Amino acid sequence: MYCEQPSGFMDTSRPGFVCRLNKSLYGFKQAPRAWYSKFASHLLSLGFQEAKSDTSLFVFHRGADTVYLLLYVDDIVLTASSQQLLRRTIDALQREFAMKDLGKLHHFLGSALQWRTPSDAAPVHPRYPGTCWYVECNPCSTPLDTSPKLSGVTGDPVKDAIDFRGLASALQYLTFTWLDISYAVQQICLHMHDPREPHLATLKRILRYICGILHLGLHLRPSTQCDLVVYSDAN
Template sequence: MEQPPGYIDPRFPNHVCHLKKARYGLKQAPRAWFQRFSSFLTQLGFYCSRADTSLFIFHRKSDVIYLLLYVDDIIITGNNSSLLHSFSCKLHSEFATKDLGSLSYFLGLEATSKTDGLFISQLKYARDILTRAQLLDSKPVHTPMIVSQHLSSDGSMFSDPTLYRSLVRALQYLTITRADIAHAVNSVSQFLHSPTNDHFLAVKRILCYVKGTLHFGLTFRPSATPTTLVAYSDADWAGCPDTRRSTSGYSIYLDNNLVSWSAKKQPTVSRSSCESEYRALALTAAELLWLTHLLRDLKVSLPQRPLLLCDNKSAIFLSSNLFLIRGPSMLS
């Protein structure tokens, strides 16, 4: 560090200002705030989840408190109301916080409690995207993209790349509760550097689909049966006409609740459908492993091993045969 130009002290040219309090806008402010907050929670008996560093858990006998932290937005829940009230009082005495009551709106996500569970959507956020694109009064369509369409980099350049990037990035955040548009958004996200008119038409189709499905979201229902994890994996072999790379996709269910999904282009070219499906299986298995660690931190037991389903027999045989994966030279 050095003194800024025009404000150099001639008596102490090598001195710099000593920061006594972290403030917004400084690079070290998030780290200092997280350290301060996590230290306070640790003193109260919380511990940080190894699967998600923003999740803090308090567990004492049968009492459990979960705290989720995003910068200075906090969600707290637990199974003991008196213990939650006591912790809230300690939190208010230590930090200048405000209790907003039951969860209803958090980072653009709207949570609604229903008789059969919790419904999470992004209705207001989706309307804001349509307003920005001037498509709030557009005619809805039934699908987010044409099934047989494969976008490529060929075509005339779109006149407003900034608008294209803004809409696509907004749609990326919308996929938090909209798994039905994940693959379509992944397709248009691959051309942020040089969008064409065809790419913008694909974005408009996604927005028109969102217009007709504004009230879509996720419903999480409690289950009386033992908790099970079931994952579905698939791949689109050589689906990209430019790079010939495949797209991996998966969806993971906790009982009947959809908890994780993804549509992502593979980093390398697969020479066969078996190879592309196997790469998708590996990606899904990694996500399943992370979810099992997260559930373990949440004190949720899995009576059975997670089930991973795939529709490619060659990939299933390859994943279950260690000799084919490792080769004879790697077996002792």
């Protein structure tokens, strides 16, 4: 990271000198790229390969040994074909980076994971929403009403626009893992600059929908079948 000499602290004898930081910092847009580049380079030196389908996934193959590493900024999910190989991989990473082993995976990116058997997992929807005050509400079956449209609606401005934007931002975070609310949240975010009461009612409906599906999850289990089966009720 290079920057110009700040105003009021100019070195007139060396005006061409700039500051060079010893390490990247959070807050700079270059920081995530620098961290990823350093971490990825170290993984490649250990024999990992970057997956072509997902640049956040690194795979190690050597004979019968297999390691999968999923990286999201500074959160890591790591699994291996044996406990000994997993331990060696963790030790190799800890020698280079300050890392903490949190044990078996229970949460990742706001999603909770419940283990039923050693090889049987059921990821449950995130518990992050920040909508604890809304868990007593009556749930609804869809995140958005099928008839009214939000574009061009009129109504009184919401009493607390900051609270509205905070909830909308929290819902934006949820769309990373809850794809079923993506369209509804997008419609809400289009009106964050001037939220009205109808927009707040729609936001509350999304929260009611979330409260009605908090108990649902995706059941994952080992299978020898490699076919991808997809169901859709969209027309």
